[in-house]
Amino acid sequence: MLQAFTCRSVATATLLSTVLVWLVSCLQCGAAEDASGLEFFESKIRPVLAKHCYQCHSVGAKKAEGGxxxxxxxxLQKGGDRGPAILLDKPEHSPLLVAISHSDSDLKMPPKKDRLPQDVINDFTKWIRMGAPDPREAAAAGTLSGPVDLETGRKFWSFRQPTSHDVPKTSDSLWARRKLDHFILAKLEAAQLKPSPDAEPATMLRRLHFDLVGLPPSPEANKNFLQRIQHAGIELAWAAEVDELLASPQFGERWGRHWLDVARFAESSGKEANMAYPYAWRYRDYVIDAVNADLPYNQFLTEQIAGDLLPASNDRERARLLIATGFLAIGPKNLDEAEPLQFVADVIDEQIDTVTRAVIANSVACARCHDHKFDPFSMQDYYALAGIFASTKTFFGTAITPTNRMAGDPLPLPIGAKQPVLHASCTPEHVAHLKKQLAALTQELEDRKAAAKKALENGEDTDKYYSITDALRIFWTSGGIEGQLEKVDDQGNALPLTMGVLDAKTITDAPLLERGDVKKLGKPVRRAFPRVMEFSDSISIGKGHSGRLELAQWLTHPENPLTARVMTNRVWRQLFGAGLVASVDNFGFSGERPSHPELLDDLAVKFVSDGWSVKKLVRELVLSRTYRQASTYEATAFRVDPDNRLLWRASKRRLAAEAIRDAMLVASGELQIARPLGSLVGKEIGDRPISLLGLDAKLPSDLDGSKHRSVYLPVLRDRLPDVLDLFDFAEPSLVTGDRETTNVPVQALFLMNSPFVLARAEGLASRLQREVREPADQPRQAFELCFGRSPTETELRLAREFLSPNSQPLDEATARQRRVAFCQALLAAAEFRNVD
Incomplete structure (x- = not known):
């Protein structure tokens, strides 16, 4: 009896332990989701409610309409006369959503106005599906509480300047190889844990190659690495391999893509009109080249924020610096916006949000309509930054069309830079014809307006002379002609153009807008920077300057506590699967706290002292013993630290979408390693709307079909290539330093049915037949190419039996079919798409 009870007690304790681990994990996950949900509410939902709803449905209204x-x-949850405003179990049927969608003729909000834009409705739908996270307390209804006060903000960990730390004492003096290893080991020992042993050499090499260049090591690279270990030892062999990969041009393609995620790179505007950005590819190539050149990160940021304001020794350098400012221009834009002031305000808001999230992992944009609810940023801080971008002209290069109300001039590049041009030239006669057409339309517009004015004076119907149809026809036609003329000079020669920014002709401070409403102007706010961070030498914006150069200097100031920390954490996340601060894009009060604060500070200080070199930082991390650990499961450590925040092993990681696709091309021997000229968008689409591209016969049906590296695939907002869309590519409208990783059935369907995957299986089968004469040896080579290892005896036997059942020769068609099926099975295997 006692023995049975004891066994049941042990089983119960084990079960409780497992449940507790699961519960803690769920709570941590829930906390992260809550933080992101509240952030979504603050940036997407509250501003719309404040602008369109509070006038009739708030404490401040004389009477809340409909209760x-x-x-x-x-x-909000209580609702009014019609019941609850939101239905979490049936989000699409929520009265609030029905009202703003105008799907019920008896319930339209705002009343007597056009329906809100579809992207706003989409945001509300997403918010309700998230569970309608909402930080507003009833006691604060109708009021706007102040932000975290400045003194409290300055004491918060991320707003204090980082300092270097002494090496912590540990009991194991032999394990550590770099200073960072001691910090990791000290935490592990404090939790009574030990690091995992080193991974197998082939596993380490595969991890390193994918992390640094995004491609698998070849069988020859594996062989050479093992020989180096035999001759020089693991330390020297490992360092030599790291240095070779850092010097490879493929390093910039891999790590440039990480920054493109953060920079929300895309080649179309998104939202309703979704016009193509034909010149966005220049910024993509700039980023890759800058990363390969190991451009110091502080200079890298300065060029992207204020490259046009930096000196240049020649036209080529001037062009490069102008292209760099594409960072501020490539964001999503509501080109269907009818109100020009609202469009400009939204562009400024998106630029503030991108710069502050990308560089300091805080969103000052949350203070557009009210003081920030979680962090020490006020509306004054927001509009101080808004003046900087209001004094900046954004060039995004989209011509007027019936689906695009907002034209954006392209930014011309110096002719002497000899930049490639993808759009066509025309004849001087055609230029003259276009100018004649434009002049005629301008004259027609003036004549019609004059006739309409005279008709009004005489009491006649003005529509006979100047109707809305006439206005739209002239507007669209003249806008299209102007767009064509911007692409060529007077002789019809195609001009090199880009996206970017310049200082505006008028330098101005931005007025503080009540609740963010462009029609409710307050007093101008002097251009400046968020006050929570103060430096020993103050940076002020000179008269006549937009302030972008000063903003870049403020962000990269040696005393700025966030910039180096944030970038160091971004690099750590890409190499270890999670940041030392798990919320890599949020270093604010609602973000996660660092798992190893002293280590993060020490690395950030070293990053700056090493000249802001990203390559040196990457090298420091991958040379560590921490990076080289195996990913083997260990039950005791897992119970203590299920999320591996203490880094007792290498975290299991799936490859990024681009690496999965590129690895398939490598395995089949079809990867075209050279950079392609431009982009499919620049060559085939031009500045046309993406929504109409399904009718364009020039476009390939499969956007994945290129054999170049995936970083060069077209990135169209709301229409990504399948492999990117299905395998968790970064949302190109948002700053993304931490991609999600999902495992869903549609991914398996893609691996089974995608024309791209089938073509790569065909290519791999052909490669095996071409390179391995003996059919019985083909499975061995296939495993080496796909997994970086030899097959086990069982795997080899099963593969041979499948390819040649009963050891009987097959007809060529059947043998080919089986080889292709075998190759596709390898490409679709979980081992293929996981780092180790």
Whole structure:
């Protein structure tokens, strides 16, 4: 009896332990989701409620229409005369969503106005599906509480300047290879854990190659690495391999893509009009080249924010610096916006949000309509930055069309830079014809306006002379002609153009907008920087300057506590699977706290002292013993640290979408390693709307079909290539330093049915037949190419039996079919798409 009870007690304890681990994991995950949900509410939902709803549905309204208030969480959930405003179990049927969608003729909000833009409706739908996270307390209804006060903010860990730390004492003096190893080991020992042993050499090499260049090592590279270990030892062999990969041009393609995620790179505007950006590829290539050149990170940031304001020794350098400012121009834009002031305000807001999230992992844009609810940023801080971007002209190069109300001039590059041009030239006669057409339309517009004015004075119907149809026809036609003329000079020669920014002709401070409403102007706010960070030598914006150069200097100031920390954490996340601060894009009060704060500070200080060199930082991390650990499961360590925040092993990681696709091309021997000229968007689409591209016969049906590296695939907002879309590519409208990793059935369907995967299986089968004469040896070579290892005896036997059942020769067609099926099975295997 006692023995049975003891066994049951042990089993119960084990079960409880497992449940507790799961519960803690869920709570941590829930905390991260809550933080992101509240951030989504602050940036996407609250501003719309404040602008369109509070006038009739808040404490401040004389009477809440329909008994409904929308200015607090409790009031929103309680609802009004029609019941709850949101239905979490049936989000699409929520009265709030029905009202703003105008799907019910008796319930339209805002009343007597056009329906809100579709992207706003999409945001509300997403928010309700998230569970309608809402930080507003009933007691604060109708009021805007102040932000975290500045003194409290300055004491918060991320707003204090990082300092270097002494090496912590540990009991194991032999394991560590770099200073960072001691910090990791000290935490492990404090938790009574030990690091995992080194991974097998082939596993380490595969991890290193994918992490540094995004491609698998070849069988020859594996062989050479093992020989180096035999001759020189693991330390020297490992360092030599690291240095070779850092010097490879493929390093910039891999690590440039990481920054493109953060920079929300895309080649179309997104939203309703979704016009193509035909010149965005220049910024993509700039980033790759800058990373390969190991451009110091502080200079890299300065060029992207204020490259046009930096000196240049020649036209080529001037062009490079102008292209760099594409960082500020490539964001999503609502080109269907009818109100020009609102469009400009939204562009400025998106630029503020991108710069602050990307560089300092804080969103000052949350203070557009009210003081920030979680972090020490006020509306004054927001509009101080807004003046900087209001004094900046953004060139994004989209001509007027019936689906695009907002034209954006392209930014011309110096002719002497000899930049490649993808659009066509024309004849001087055609230029003259276009100018004649434009002049005629301008004259027609003036004549019609004059006739309409005279008709109005005489009491006649003005529509006979100047109707809305006439206005739209002239607007669209003249806009299209102007777009064509911007692409060529007077002789019809195609001009090199890019996306970017310049200082505006008028330098101005931005007025503080009540609740972010462009029609409710307050007093101008002097251009400046968020006050929570103060340096020993103040940086002020000179008269007549937009302030972008000064902003770049403020962000990269040696005393700025965030910039180096944030970038160091971004690099760590890409190599270890999670940042030392897990919320890599949020270093604010609602973000995660660092797992190893002293280590993060020490690395950030070293990053700056090493000249802001990303390559040196990457080298420091991958040479560590921590990086080389095996990913083997260990039950005791898992119970203590299920999320591996203490780094007792290498985290299991799936390859990024681009690496999966590129590895398939490598395995089949078809990868075209040279950079292609330009982009499919620049060559085939031009500045046309993406929504109409399904009718364009020039476009390939499969956007994955190129054999170049995946970083060069077209990145169209709302229409990504399948492999990127299905395998968790970064949302190209958002700053993304930490991609999600999902495992869903549609990924398996892609691996089974995609024309791209089938073609790579065909290519691999052909390669095996071409390079391995003996059919019985082909499976061995296939495993080496796909997994970087030899097959086990069982795997080899099963493969041979499948390829040649009963050891009987097959007809060529059947043998080919089986080889292709075998190759596709390898490409679709979980081992193929995981780092180790």
């Amino acid at each position: 409904l208030r929308l200015d607090s969480r409790d009031a």
